[in-house]
Structure formats: C-alpha cells, structure tokens
Amino acid sequence: MTLSLPRRAALRGVAALPFAGHAAVAQPAAAPRRGGVLKYATLGLDTSDPHRHTGAIGVQQAYVEGLTSLTASGGVEPMLAEAFEVSPDGRVYTFRIRQDVRFHNGDILTAADVVANMERIRTKIRGGWLTTAMHQAEAIEAPDARTVVLRLKEPFAPLLNLASELWILSPKSPGWEETITQPIGTGPFTFGEWQPKVRFYAPAFPGYWQVGKPYLAAVEFDLREVADPGLALRAGDLHVAAVTRDRLRPLLRDAALHARPIRDTTWYFVSFNNRRPAKPFDDARVRRAIGHAIDKRAVMNFVAGRDAIVTNQMVIPGNIHFDQATHDADIFAKPDPQRARALLREAGVDPAKRRLDVISWQGAWPQAVVQMIKALGFEVNHVALDDIGAQRRLGQYDWDIALFESGPRADIFLRYVRLMSDGPNPVLWGGIQDEVLDGLIDKAVAEPDQARRVANYLAAWKRVMAQDYFYVLGHEQSVIVNRDEVQGWEPGFTWSPHWASGGIARTWLKA
Missing domain, CATH: 3.10.105.10 (Dipeptide-binding Protein; Domain 3)
Structure with a gap:
C-alpha cells in the first residue's frame, strides 16, 4: 500500500458507498473456530514504545489496551476500567480497574500500574497528545488496588476519548526507564516478532481477560508499503487489507471479498x-x-x-x-x-x-x-x-x-x-x-x-x-477489504484493529 491513501484515509457512511450492498456481511451463526493466523495489512508500526508513537496506531491495540475504548460508532466504552466517573466540574476522573486482568507476564493489573503509566507519560515522554492530558494532572492517586483518581488543574474534555490511546503497560517492560523495547501489555495478542517495515507477528495471549478470546492463534501484520494488495487478497496471502479507491472496483466483482468503511474520515x-x-x-x-x-x-x-x-x-x-x-x-x-x-x-x-x-x-x-x-x-x-x-x-x-x-x-x-x-x-x-x-x-x-x-x-x-x-x-472514508473466511470482524471507528466490543479478539477464520 502507498502511505498516502490507505494509511491515512476515510468517508461518509456505508449507505453512500457504491458497494454498500456488497459490503453487508451477516455475522456467522456457527460457533467460532479456534486457531489460524490472520494476515492483516492496514497501518504500520513506528515504534516498540507505545507511549512514544507518532501516529501509526493500527497495530499497537493488538497487544496494549487503554482504560477506555472507542466503539465502532465513535462513542466511549469501558476497557481496562470497568467503570469511570467524572466530577461535575470536569476536573476529577475516577476509574474502577477491571478485576483479574493480567499482563502478558502473568502479573495482575493494579491501580498502581495505571498510575505508573500516567506518571511515565507525564515525566518521560516529550510531545504528543498523551502528554497534553497528563500535564494537566494535579495529582494521580491509587486509593486502593482497583481505583485510580486523576485530579486535573482544569477541565480537560477530551480525556475519556484520549484514554483509549493511553495504553497501559507493565512497568516491568524492558526499557521502561528509557525506550520500551519489549512492551508487556494486556491485549488479546502479545508483542512477538517485529521486523520494521516488513512484518509484525503477534501470538495469542491465553490469559486474556475476555474469557474464551481471542479465537485466532496469532495475527501477522504486513508492514510493507505495497501499492496494490488486491492480488494478495485474492490469493489468500492477506485476509484483511486497506485498499485505495482506485484499486477497489475490481475487488468488488469477487464474491469472496467484502469491502467496508472505517467510520471516521x-x-x-x-x-x-x-x-x-x-x-x-x-x-x-x-x-x-x-x-x-x-x-x-x-x-x-x-x-x-x-x-x-x-x-x-x-x-x-x-x-x-x-x-x-x-x-x-x-x-x-x-x-x-x-x-x-x-x-x-x-x-x-x-x-x-x-x-x-x-x-x-x-x-x-x-x-x-x-x-x-x-x-x-x-x-x-x-x-x-x-x-x-x-x-x-x-x-x-x-x-x-x-x-x-x-x-x-x-x-x-x-x-x-x-x-x-x-x-x-x-x-x-x-x-x-x-x-x-x-x-x-x-x-x-x-x-x-x-x-x-x-x-x-x-x-x-x-x-x-x-x-x-x-x-x-x-x-x-477509508475502505478495508476482508476475505470471506474472516468471520466476526468489521472495521472500527479509527484504524484500531481491536476495541472492547469488537475487532480481532472476536475474529475467527472459517476452514
């Protein structure tokens, strides 16, 4: 894919698309099948340190998660925080941490871990929208093992949305004090083998907090800048890929391929x-x-x-x-x-x-x-x-x-x-x-x-x-195409491949 279109594109609404009827894919009635490697190509991965990302956010969510998550329609839903509350003056945010969430090293996620992540962003990360939020912090407290209270100097309205990209990592992640080289997250997949600009292989995490998920054995992200993923989609070398409009029409004639838009533009x-x-x-x-x-x-x-x-x-x-x-x-x-x-x-x-x-x-x-x-x-x-x-x-x-x-x-x-x-x-x-x-x-x-x-x-x-x-x-509105064997999957509001109520944790492959 060229960087200029599939990596930064968007749209209006499914009904307006010329392929809207073709895009509607019924959810499978059969029980999900376990195993298989999903081959996925939308955005790249620009750093192994999720707190230092520069905008390419189509891969990280496979292995790290935030306190909140965006729904497919752009609303906010709980993720690692099972509940959250905002004070009437918009200055105090209280997050109730989900019980029995494990990091990929087996440790239980605690409120202290969340505080450590917020403090790391506030003190060690320069620039970016994450630091904008954390620099507003007057106090970050963990009154008990499952409660985080964030007190702001003044109201900061975007915080719940931005918390979906404030990814929580284990403070034991190698490179924590400088640049994280092996992130230890809580996502449905783990940080496996990364070859920049080539591929990223993410094995499933068997201790994931959404019981019974993920169904896939792994996701392999293709990070190459391929001009036309159409041939790879047809051949089955890719299961899911972002496709530019000029490459889309021929794919719509293939009954085994289904095109759907990202919600935002x-x-x-x-x-x-x-x-x-x-x-x-x-x-x-x-x-x-x-x-x-x-x-x-x-x-x-x-x-x-x-x-x-x-x-x-x-x-x-x-x-x-x-x-x-x-x-x-x-x-x-x-x-x-x-x-x-x-x-x-x-x-x-x-x-x-x-x-x-x-x-x-x-x-x-x-x-x-x-x-x-x-x-x-x-x-x-x-x-x-x-x-x-x-x-x-x-x-x-x-x-x-x-x-x-x-x-x-x-x-x-x-x-x-x-x-x-x-x-x-x-x-x-x-x-x-x-x-x-x-x-x-x-x-x-x-x-x-x-x-x-x-x-x-x-x-x-x-x-x-x-x-x-x-x-x-x-x-x-950007378009993502998936093969017919990809079940339980749909594009989200942004390029994220995973969110609390959808994405690759719920995806499986037909035999």
Whole structure:
C-alpha cells in the first residue's frame, strides 16, 4: 500500500458507498473456530514504545489496551476500567480497574500500574497528545488496588476519548526507564516478532481477560508499503487489507471479498509554510490565489469519487463540530482562476518569475493539484516522498506548499492539537505558531459544557481560516477489504484493529 491513501484515509457512511450492498456481511451463526493466523495489512508500526508513537496506531491495540475504548460508532466504552466517573466540574476522573486482568507476564493489573503509566507519560515522554492530558494532572492517586483518581488543574474534555490511546503497560517492560523495547501489555495478542517495515507477528495471549478470546492463534501484520494488495487478497496471502479507491472496483466483482468503511474520515488539505514563509507567500492574497485555483470537487472526485465530501472544515456534516454556515460561506467551494490571477496582480506577483516548492507523500491526487497551480503560470518543483522523507523535508521549512491528508482520530482535539505551537507533528500544517489560536483551543479543551465547547472550537477554526494557514479540500472514508473466511470482524471507528466490543479478539477464520 502507498502511505498516502490507505494509511491515512476515510468517508461518509456505508449507505453512500457504491458497494454498500456488497459490503453487508451477516455475522456467522456457527460457533467460532479456534486457531489460524490472520494476515492483516492496514497501518504500520513506528515504534516498540507505545507511549512514544507518532501516529501509526493500527497495530499497537493488538497487544496494549487503554482504560477506555472507542466503539465502532465513535462513542466511549469501558476497557481496562470497568467503570469511570467524572466530577461535575470536569476536573476529577475516577476509574474502577477491571478485576483479574493480567499482563502478558502473568502479573495482575493494579491501580498502581495505571498510575505508573500516567506518571511515565507525564515525566518521560516529550510531545504528543498523551502528554497534553497528563500535564494537566494535579495529582494521580491509587486509593486502593482497583481505583485510580486523576485530579486535573482544569477541565480537560477530551480525556475519556484520549484514554483509549493511553495504553497501559507493565512497568516491568524492558526499557521502561528509557525506550520500551519489549512492551508487556494486556491485549488479546502479545508483542512477538517485529521486523520494521516488513512484518509484525503477534501470538495469542491465553490469559486474556475476555474469557474464551481471542479465537485466532496469532495475527501477522504486513508492514510493507505495497501499492496494490488486491492480488494478495485474492490469493489468500492477506485476509484483511486497506485498499485505495482506485484499486477497489475490481475487488468488488469477487464474491469472496467484502469491502467496508472505517467510520471516521480522512481530511485532505493544502498547507502553506507558516513557520518560515518565503515571499510572496507571506501575503494572504497569494495564498488565496492558490485556493481559488484549485477545483476542490475535481480533486476529491479523483480521491474518492462521488462519495467524497467537499467542505472547508476538518469534520463532515453530522459531526457535532460541523458548522453549516461556515460551510456555506466557503469562498473556495468552486474554482475561480480569474479571481486567482487578479489577486496575484494586486500582490504584484508575476507567476512566471517564481518557482514554487511543493511537498507531498507519494500519491496521485497531489499531482492533480500541482497541475491546477501550474495553470496560474507558476513553475512548480513537486517532490513526492515516503513518510520518513516527507517528515524530514517538511521539518526543514524550505518549501512553499504542502499537500497532505490526516486520518481518523479518537477525538476532535487530536486534530486541533496539531495546529498548536507546541503540538505533535505540526509540520503537515506548516508549523503554525499562533498564541491566539493556542488560547482558543485551550479554552475549548477546558470547557465542560458541550455546547460552549463546540462554539469555542468553531472560534479556533475561524481563526485558522482568517489567517489562511491552510485550506481544506474535503473528506473521504477509508475502505478495508476482508476475505470471506474472516468471520466476526468489521472495521472500527479509527484504524484500531481491536476495541472492547469488537475487532480481532472476536475474529475467527472459517476452514
């Protein structure tokens, strides 16, 4: 799979998909069959230390779990905490730890272990959304072996959602004091053999707390960047794989293959260099000229066909954070080359005399955007890179425009936090440094009331648009294809292969 689409993609709803009828797979009536190795290929594994992950979260949940879990529809449900309670002021979280949960080394999970994980994140991990939550902690206490009380300096609304990615490890995990090399978790599968960029083999854990699960003997995650997994799916070399839209149609004709979407969306955007903008891109008129030159509908049709959603927001209609008035006021909803050229003239810019440096992942849709920019008369030096190369080049801030996408997230905060001055992986959005925006996001995060929190996030979004930091093109919903013998499985809300009420712990293979 190429990194640019299957590893960061998303959509609208199953009913809107052209393969919706094909996608519906009835749950098996037969008793689950035990054994077998599920061969799975969606996302990669970027580190053996789950607390230090940088965004590739499609593998970790096989062997580590959080206090909470996201349901397939995006709600929060108990995981390692069998129950949780939030104080009326939103500052005190009380978690009741599930009884008789064992780590993969046989030790019983206790509240002290949870506290140790929270303290490790707070004191040893730099950057990332996990530290954002833990730095809010005023006190982390374990009044008894099964109770954890987290007291925050101020309300932090995303915490229950983020707790689904605050993975609990045994403090006996090798490398605990520095970088964990052999994570000891509580998940249905264990940390087996890892060959970066090649494969990860995860044997089943016989002492898993969900009695009788998992059914599989192991899961083998294919971590290679394969452009087209279709042949491997047809041959049975893969059982489950993420598939891009341009590779999907032929697979839908195979009755043994079933395609279904991840619930959350991937959003596509055009970013500008906000950290060190070179002239003339420090002029908002030039940025807006680029926005007017892009045919958003054409680009998103290229990405996801008629299922694509064109908007100017990081969420889609139906999401509580979507604002219809803002959507309706999108000045870039339709291309306007005439307006683009007029803005360039106003700014005194002759496109023929300015070469643009454009960065993207290796994918097809950025090439379409580049052609639209070239139509204004600019010479464009487009560099398409793999994930590591793109991160390195973006961090140098020696470019003008970046064409990227960002995938499903457990909470809207995990999208906004990347726009903050000290947020994780800010390079995709041009390294924004804006204290006013930081304050607006902080205000939203600290607001316990949902309606006011939504309004605060919207104020932050309007700041982003007013400053022309980047422009949203639209959204798509990623598609995962599974073979007919895969039973009891369906995609989740994010790329996670496992959650409390679904995923690979409940999956089995027909003979």
